[in-house]
Amino acid sequence: MADMCIKILRGRSDQKVSPLARILLGARTPGQAREALWAYVFLLPWLLGLILFFGGPILASLVLSLFDYSLIKPPVFVGLGNLRKAFTDDALFWPSLGRTFRWAMMYVPPVVAGSLFLAILLNQKLKGTSVFRTLFFLPHLTPAVSLAVLWTWILNPLTGPVNYILGEMGLPQPAWLTSEAWAMRALLIMAFWGGLGGNRLLIFLAGLQGVPQELYEAAEIDGAGAWAKFRHVTMPMISPVILFNVLLAFIGALKVFTTAYVATKGGPNYATWFLALHIFNQAFNYFRFGYGAALAWLLAIILVIFSYVQMRLSSRWVYAAGE
Amino acid sequence: MARTVQIPIQRRTWIRADLRWATFRLPLYLLLLVLTVFFGFPFFWTVSSSLKSASELRAYPPQWLPKVLQWRNYVEVLTLFGYPFGRWFVNSIVLSTVATLGTVVSSALGAYGFARFRFRGREALFMITLATMMLPSQVTLIPQFLMFVRLGWLDTFKPLWVPYWFGGGAFFIFLFRQFFLTLPRELDEAATIDGANYWRIFLTILLPLCKPALATAAMISFMEHWSDFLNPVIYLNRSDMLTIAVGLRFMNEVPEMGAGRPILHFLMAATVLSILPCVAVFFAGQRFFVRGIVASAIKG
Numbered sequence: 001m002a003d004m005c006i007k008i009l010r011g012r013s014d015q016k017v018s019p020l021a022r023i024l025l026g027a028r029t030p031g032q033a034r035e036a037l038w039a040y041v042f043l044l045p046w047l048l049g050l051i052l053f054f055g056g057p058i059l060a061s062l063v064l065s066l067f068d069y070s071l072i073k074p075p076v077f078v079g080l081g082n083l084r085k086a087f088t089d090d091a092l093f094w095p096s097l098g099r100t101f102r103w104a105m106m107y108v109p110p111v112v113a114g115s116l117f118l119a120i121l122l123n124q125k126l127k128g129t130s131v132f133r134t135l136f137f138l139p140h141l142t143p144a145v146s147l148a149v150l151w152t153w154i155l156n157p158l159t160g161p162v163n164y165i166l167g168e169m170g171l172p173q174p175a176w177l178t179s180e181a182w183a184m185r186a187l188l189i190m191a192f193w194g195g196l197g198g199n200r201l202l203i204f205l206a207g208l209q210g211v212p213q214e215l216y217e218a219a220e221i222d223g224a225g226a227w228a229k230f231r232h233v234t235m236p237m238i239s240p241v242i243l244f245n246v247l248l249a250f251i252g253a254l255k256v257f258t259t260a261y262v263a264t265k266g267g268p269n270y271a272t273w274f275l276a277l278h279i280f281n282q283a284f285n286y287f288r289f290g291y292g293a294a295l296a297w298l299l300a301i302i303l304v305i306f307s308y309v310q311m312r313l314s315s316r317w318v319y320a321a322g323e
Numbered sequence: 324m325a326r327t328v329q330i331p332i333q334r335r336t337w338i339r340a341d342l343r344w345a346t347f348r349l350p351l352y353l354l355l356l357v358l359t360v361f362f363g364f365p366f367f368w369t370v371s372s373s374l375k376s377a378s379e380l381r382a383y384p385p386q387w388l389p390k391v392l393q394w395r396n397y398v399e400v401l402t403l404f405g406y407p408f409g410r411w412f413v414n415s416i417v418l419s420t421v422a423t424l425g426t427v428v429s430s431a432l433g434a435y436g437f438a439r440f441r442f443r444g445r446e447a448l449f450m451i452t453l454a455t456m457m458l459p460s461q462v463t464l465i466p467q468f469l470m471f472v473r474l475g476w477l478d479t480f481k482p483l484w485v486p487y488w489f490g491g492g493a494f495f496i497f498l499f500r501q502f503f504l505t506l507p508r509e510l511d512e513a514a515t516i517d518g519a520n521y522w523r524i525f526l527t528i529l530l531p532l533c534k535p536a537l538a539t540a541a542m543i544s545f546m547e548h549w550s551d552f553l554n555p556v557i558y559l560n561r562s563d564m565l566t567i568a569v570g571l572r573f574m575n576e577v578p579e580m581g582a583g584r585p586i587l588h589f590l591m592a593a594t595v596l597s598i599l600p601c602v603a604v605f606f607a608g609q610r611f612f613v614r615g616i617v618a619s620a621i622k623g
Binding site: 024032036039040042045046047049052054057060061095124126134135138139140141143144145146148149150153160163164197198199203257258261262276280292293296297298299303304 | 347351352354355358359361362363364365366368369378381383384385387429430433434435437440441442443444445448451454455457458459461463464465466467468469470472481485488489490491496521525534546549550553557567568569571572575587590591594597598601602604605609613616617
């Protein structure tokens with residue numbers, strides 16, 4: 001078999017393609033068989049990766065989610081017990097799920113609208129646009145941990161510059177990340193800082209620059225003002241880009257982890273205990289790997305359902321040229 | 324006569340232009356200024372704090388700028404007693420580089436397979452490849468962790484670079500595939516007629532032509548690995564074997580290792596050092612980076 005493969009790869013096999021090779025490779029001629037085999041040679045690393053780091057773990061994770069397993073003791077089969085535990089017996093599950101959705105609802109609309117706004121602003125042919133674009137992009141380059149550490153000190157309730165300025169202005173000085181009421185808002189500010197000017201902005205800018213100039217000219221002839229042009233030309237033309245960004249932002253928001261884990265560890269008093277944090281802590285702090293796997297699947301299902309629903313809804317309002 | 328009429332009209336249009344500028348453009352510039360403060364202040368504060376002395380950092384009201392720039396904060400943080408920060412920095416550089424190399428090499432290979440060869444199941448395999456991007460990493464994280472524990476890879480760097488030599492992930496395969504598809508097939512055919520085999524075509528014709536894609540992939544991959552927190556925090560526990568992301572958090576959480584000295588100015592210097600390579604990489608290849616982000620977003 002291996003011998004045969006090498007012969008085909010070298011192109012030295014001029015006999016007819018064996019039936020087995022014909023079925024496996026879908027090849028009718030020796031040339032086609034050779035091409036197909038070479039494809040697998042180049043795809044070999046990824047095929048192995050797909051099996052070792054995706055297919056295998058996905059199956060293992062499905063099986064694991066049916067067990068109670070903690071590394072030191074042998075696994076115990078619990079069936080859907082892990083799900084039952086999540087739904088009825090885990091005081092942190094529902095609140096963390098609700099909190100995650102609340103986070104997404106508070107984060108996504110403003111951040112997408114804000115990025116679009118920044119993109120429009122940078123698209124006005126103002127002087128120094130490229131400098132501003134770079135400056136707005138820099139926070140996005142900041143690693144999540146660095147971002148969390150940096151803002152922890154800026155928002156430090158006692159010694160941080162923000163509360164100093166607020167105090168000087170006679171405004172209330174919230175305790176930010178250390179206050180149950182303000183921790184989520186502090187994380188939002190941090191996320192806006194990192195997310196407003198990032199990839200989303202670049203994608204919006206490209207979208208705006210892709211709108212044909214003639215449409216604006218035609219609208220002007222029809223007497224459209226700035227708002228009418230935005231509402232009736234820009235918005236429909238970039239609606240696929242908006243959808244793409246909303247979808248991506250929402251999926252990202254539901255997976256929120258690192259900033260919260262570093263800046264608040266889910267606290268104070270679970271105020272920022274998101275679903276991804278719950279999963280992480282169950283698995284890697286309490287070593288409940290079976291339960292963690294079950295929770296991870298819940299997150300995955302939520303993400304898939306959400307993307308699907310959003311895709312369906314979007315067909316109503318997204319304008320796609322040529323489709 | 325004609326001149327005396329002309330001048331006032333021109334003046335009037337100037338005034339109107341000024342007025343237009345003041346009403347339409349000036350607010351935009353003011354807005355940009357406000358945004359600059361919002362985006363820039365955290366950087367300014369961190370850099371400024373990293374150059375302060377320990378007493379200046381404790382001062383209240385806060386001091387905006389250090390009196391004397393304490394550059395030695397940077398020297399000290401890299402060689403600081405207690406925290407092997409310099410070690411973490413080197414760990415991160417080496418790990419990110421090796422993982423990036425694996426990502427770029429193996430994803431370019433896979434993309435070549437997808438872009439240039441016909442074989443049964445290609446479309447299905449490509450769809451599966453894209454589908455892996457939808458899967459949240461939490462699902463595969465736990466079984467992978469258990470697998471690496473079995474392999475005895477806990478507290479080694481292997482889980483952080485070996486997997487990336489297996490295809491490098493769907494995003495990068497997609498990126499390279501899109502790029503290969505833009506290169507005319509006639510190139511390959513001409514080379515085949517000249518007697519080149521697939522390896523030669525890949526190495527000497529396609530790869531040199533896709534330098535922009537290589538640069539984009541390398542940059543994005545490097546930044547991802549440099550910033551990665553979830554994987555190193557699971558696999559690395561020994562304090563001399565952390566990466567910079569995990570180490571920075573460690574410094575932030577466990578100030579005791581500073582041997583009783585105040586460490587905030589060191590922490591700020593460490594934060595700056597943790598951001599610096601990403602910014603440097605970005606400036607080195609800004610145009611590739613921007614183009615790559617946009618290309619990957621526009622559907623292909």
